[in-house]
Amino acid sequence: MVTLQLRQIRVPPGQRIILEDVSWQVFEAILNELGEHRRSRVAYSQGTLEIMAPLPEHERSKVIIGDLVKALLDELDLNWESLGSTTLKRKDKNAGIEPDDCFYIQNYKLMIGKDNIDLNVDPPPDLAIEIDVTSKTQISAYKALKVPEIWRYENRNLEISLLQGEQYVKSQTSPTFPNFAIIEIIPQFVEMARTTGMSSALKEFRKWVKEQI
Template sequence: MRLAPGSTVNIQDMSWEEFESILQELGEKRSRRVAYSKSTLEIMLPLPEHEKSKDLISDIVKILLKIAGKSYEPFGSTTFKRENIAGVEPDACFYIQNYQRMIGRRKLEPDDPPPDLAIETDVTSKTTLDAYEAIAVPELWIYDSKKLRIYLLSDGHYIESDRSPNFPNIPLTQIIAATVEQAWQVGTVQALKEFEEALDRSSF
């Protein structure tokens, strides 16, 4: 299957076995991203805009975790699955509360918990909340159209929140969006430097 950067393909009425077969055929080291929910498979080839935003937000999370003195294990775009129901690959994800359990883990085990925080940047496609609800990721960030939305899992469904339980005193929806946009003007390194300086000056 040949995809141009920024394009997506949706395949409906796909069985779980077919989804697993396609994952195996695509392999682990690939540029294509996949999501599976309600018997529908989405295959997406990201744009550079997507990659830059997701890397920047991931770096911001690492800075925030360091400042907060929290340990973590990053799991990147690992494929998380709930058999026969859903499969999803975040742009980035982190184990925070469960980081100790995941130290040294080279591949996921059946009883491993989902990541504590997952991040998606919606440039070429829209994140399917159903898949993340099925995987039961406690906190999901979606950056789309210059706006960050924070979703928290409650009774099996996501509710939108203006605060993150992992960083409760920081107005993330404001400062992350501003930092991503600043990076397009001054570059990633400078934007991250200004972000850290702003945190140092703040009373968060």
């Protein structure tokens, strides 16, 4: 059997590697070795570990969508806590994932000032955001962790999935923002950011939201 050290494996931007039959102990060891300050992203479910290295296209979309969510929450005067790409995991569920961004909205008070999250005690984020450019979101991990709402952005389209029972179902609306056509609005302003710049798109978005409310 050939044994490789993690530092011997390089994942180029836009690529991913998938490892099978990875135990929870090995998953934890890989997380520790990768550390917090890295560009790679991991997803783990039932022994399958995926390590991804995002492209600039991925990062740009992640930033603008996260900023649009924050702007909308602020304009609606809703409190929130963002945990970004924090590693969400539960040993008893044999699952772990690092979203592109995630928000606590209904449960924001519970997360204020928390540096460590234990999903055995703490609730999962109310909203997770995933940008699918080089890989598909591991829905099974989110299902195990019981994240109630996921936004997946792919090919300039937004898809909303809501956890109902033990399965995710696609939805045309977001319960977090029921009065807004999120699946139409978000891609529209992401595209605006591509053509006019992020700051300009955010200003126009805030202006648009104020007009709606």
